[in-house]
Amino acid sequence: MVCVPFRLPRALMLLAGFAPLLVAAPASAADTFNDAQRAEIKGLVREYLVEHPEVIAEAIDVLRERQQKEEMERNKSALKSNSDALFHSKGDPVLGNPDGDVTVVEFFDYRCGYCKAVAPHVMEVIKGDGKVRLVLKELPILGPDSIMAARWSLAARKEKAYQAFHTAMMKYKGTYTAESLTKMAEENGLDAKKIAAAADSDEISQILKANMQLARELGINGTPAFVVGDHLVPGAMGPDDLKELIADARENKAK
Structure with a gap:
């Protein structure tokens, strides 16, 4: 079997690089980055989403599925208690x-x-x-x-x-x-x-x-x-x- 390396989008790589800081920093995530870094991250994320709009559709599908599961659980709980x-x-x-x-x-x-x-x-x-x-x-x-x-x-x-x-x-x-x-x-x-x-x-x-x-x-x-x-x-x-x-x-x- 041949393994093909998975390449993260540059925006996600940049975010991953700052992840340790997000965990360690006592301040909010927004305060972790300077203005230039925040602007670059926003630009890269926007660029990636424009080039790959299917990611948004996938995210919406995942969110909808999660909400449906949560609603089903709420319904089951309500039915049981009543x-x-x-x-x-x-x-x-x-x-x-x-x-x-x-x-x-x-x-x-x-x-x-x-x-x-x-x-x-x-x-x-x-x-x-x-x-x-x-x-x-x-x-x-x-x-x-x-x-x-x-x-x-x-x-x-x-x-x-x-x-x-x-x-x-x-x-x-x-x-x-x-x-x-x-x-x-x-x-x-x-x-x-x-x-x-x-x-x-x-x-x-x-x-x-x-x-x-x-x-x-x-x-x-x-x-x-x-x-x-x-x-x-x-x-x-x-x-x-x-x-x-x-x-x-x-x-x-x-x-």
Whole structure:
């Protein structure tokens, strides 16, 4: 094997030559060099970067990768410290298999177009798998109509009709008002007056408040957002991506 000598750029060699001084000097790095040396270093570094701009792109890639790793670690830590609130809050509706081996948590808003778009795909994956527990976190962040819709939906849970009402709400394309919600409730065989009364309960207020606080703790500022295993995924995703996350969570759990 032939070894080819690696030649450092002159600017980097100059910096390397001054490295011992940087370590030993009690003053700041800037004070270690005189004005002429600092000017020469700046000029040489600039010259090298102009001649080799790919170095900047490489540095950006490294920085982005480092930031992504740091964000993943922060997410894992946040998920772990909030696991009870995420997976076992008594106020959250649970669909799919309540005894499933993998839990998917979805934060959503009924006025969110992306939430409506992914809803049938999420249910298709959950139903097709048969061993997934789906926790739905009402996160009404798009105004008063969102809050009203979330309140009515959670009130429907009291009548053992959450899934039917939730499905109807996700399919609905209009504005959420007392009138439209009353109509949807009646179409699903519910007592609209009873739902309306329950919707203003302190219990539902506390559920929504807890969901908002949890979202802040996890850095979630939009919907939809999913938690599967130790992965936090902001934004909409397709059924194949969800299946992959479920499979990954199942595999990690088996280890």
